[in-house]
Amino acid sequence: xxxxxxxxxxxxxxxxxxQELSVRLSxxxxxxxxxxxxxITGNARPGDKVIVNTTAVDLGLGSGGRHFVIWVSGRxxxxxxxxxxxxxxRYAPMQLATxxxxxxxxxxxxxxxxxxxxGMPVVICELHSMVAPVxxxxxxxxxxxxxxxxxxxxxxxxxxxxxxxxxLLHVSITAGHAxxxxxxxxxxxxxxxxxxxxxxxDGAVVAMGPGIVGTATRYGFSGIEQAYIxxxxxxxxxxAIIVPRLxxxxxxxxxxxxxxxxxxxxxxxxxxxxxxxxxSDMDVHFLREATDRLSExxxxxxxxxxxxxxGKAIQGLRECGIELSTMSRGFDEEPEFFLTSAAAGVYARxxxx
Numbered sequence: 135x136x137x138x139x140x141x142x143x144x145x146x147x148x149x150x151x152x153q154e155l156s157v158r159l160s161x162x163x164x165x166x167x168x169x170x171x172x173x174i175t176g177n178a179r180p181g182d183k184v185i186v187n188t189t190a191v192d193l194g195l196g197s198g199g200r201h202f203v204i205w206v207s208g209r210x211x212x213x214x215x216x217x218x219x220x221x222x223x224r225y226a227p228m229q230l231a232t233x234x235x236x237x238x239x240x241x242x243x244x245x246x247x248x249x250x251x252x253g254m255p256v257v258i259c260e261l262h263s264m265v266a267p268v269x270x271x272x273x274x275x276x277x278x279x280x281x282x283x284x285x286x287x288x289x290x291x292x293x294x295x296x297x298x299x300x301x302l303l304h305v306s307i308t309a310g311h312a313x314x315x316x317x318x319x320x321x322x323x324x325x326x327x328x329x330x331x332x333x334x335x336d337g338a339v340v341a342m343g344p345g346i347v348g349t350a351t352r353y354g355f356s357g358i359e360q361a362y363i364x365x366x367x368x369x370x371x372x373x374a375i376i377v378p379r380l381x382x383x384x385x386x387x388x389x390x391x392x393x394x395x396x397x398x399x400x401x402x403x404x405x406x407x408x409x410x411x412x413x414s415d416m417d418v419h420f421l422r423e424a425t426d427r428l429s430e431x432x433x434x435x436x437x438x439x440x441x442x443x444x445g446k447a448i449q450g451l452r453e454c455g456i457e458l459s460t461m462s463r464g465f466d467e468e469p470e471f472f473l474t475s476a477a478a479g480v481y482a483r484x485x486x487x
Contacts, residue, residue: 136189137204140168142182151314152289153178157186157201166191168201171287173314174228175203176212183207195345204228220320222313223286235317236324241332248331250371255482256326257375258364258408259341260357260395263460264377264475266293268339269302270447270456271479274486275336277329279307280315281322281363283342283356288314291343296456305333312343323366330372337482340367348395350388352402357395361403368406373485376400376408376437377478380424380470383463391420392427401431407438411481413473414441420470442484444476451476 140157143165147154153170155178168186170178178184186201218233235241257268262284269276278297280288288294288308297303308315309325317332319325322340329338340363348355357379364374379393388394400410410432412424425439432439448465451458458465458472465472 135187136192138186138188138201139207140166140184140186140201142168142178142180142184144180145178149289149295152287155203157184159186159188159201166201168203169290170203171289173214174230175205176209178203178206220318222311222318224311230313232313232318234320234324235328235332236320241328244331245327248327251326251330251367252371253373253485254330254335254371255337255373255375255485256363256367257337257339257377257478257482258360258367259339259377259475260360260379260393260399261346261460262291262293262341262344263458263471264478265339265341266297266451266456266458267444267447267472267475268377268479268482269297270451271442271444271476271481272337272339272483273302273447273479274483275304275334276479277305277307277333277335277338278303278315279309279319279322279325279329279338279340280312281340281342281359282308282310282312283359284345284347285343286312288312288343293456296454300454300456302454304335305329307333322363323370326367326370326372336486339479350386352394352398355395358399358403361399361405364408365405368408373482374406374408375478375482376404376410377475378410378412378424378428380420380474381461381468382420382470383467384461391423397427397431400428400437401434404435404437407436409438409440409481411440411442411474411478413444413470413477415443415445415477416470416473424470440481442477442481444473444480447476447480448472
């Protein structure tokens with residue numbers, strides 16, 4: 135880990151669970167951006183001296199390319215309410231007592247009475263940028279289950295915040311070591327129970343937060359979690375829907391048209407059949423090529439393919455001013471990516487009828 139002392143110049147945005155700051159690193163004339171999580175360090179104010187983790191910026195990362203406040207200098211202690219016994223980021227210096235909904239007596243009857251997902255559609259995404267189109271396409275009482283495959287703080291997602299503000303997202307559940315959702319869950323299985331039995335949702339979308347990891351190897355990517363989440367959904371009596379990762383202009387050949395990540399998930403890792411959705415209103419030539427690329431993987435795993443239209447949901451998001459961006463590319467550059475994500479939500483909603 136790389137770290138440095140810095141001075142807070144300005145609080146750019148200020149939410150109860152996250153602050154975005156302008157800071158000046160020690161010995162540097164320039165101003166940089168930093169993220170502060172008040173629940174971990176307390177609030178930062180202009181003029182405060184802080185210690186920041188500079189590793190992401192030093193590595194030149196994308197969504198994680200900001201400094202992160204580790205501590206506010208001169209603060210002798212920080213005391214916050216302890217909501218329960220369950221810790222996240224366990225045995226790390228920044229471990230948090232978040233509690234979990236499972237240890238809350240209020241929810242015990244619903245947990246014990248759970249007997250299965252009863253066909254509840256669950257859309258499983260590889261990238262966080264798929265979440266908003268899926269939610270918009272579903273257009274109903276939907277839960278967002280954030281896994282710990284990437285960013286751990288729920289507060290880091292501006293998209294999730296906007297979806298909640300617009301009334302498009304019913305409830306957020308952070309599973310594993312991810313934290314900060316409306317409900318904390320110990321694992322993905324229990325998070326699904328929460329969405330169904332506790333929150334009474336009609337459907338769920340499952341995805342990691344911003345910051346997927348990839349290594350250009352067959353199995354070395356965090357999005358491989360799509361496979362075992364799909365298996366969990368199916369074994370619990372739900373309907374697992376996979377969103378394929380599509381791209382027309384990724385500079386990496388392995389991700390163009392259909393990503394090798396999607397092919398690996400469908401052909402090599404999924405143990406149970408899923409439904410893979412494509413947007414029927416995408417460019418017809420791209421649709422044909424994507425279908426051809428997927429055919430062998432779908433056959434290998436006994437998976438199904440389905441189609442729905444995503445354009446109306448995308449238009450709704452744009453009218454709300456919710457940004458559509460994946461790998462720094464927008465809708466005009468990657469229409470098939472966003473249309474297919476929205477189509478998965480539309481298809482999931484259709485299963486309710």
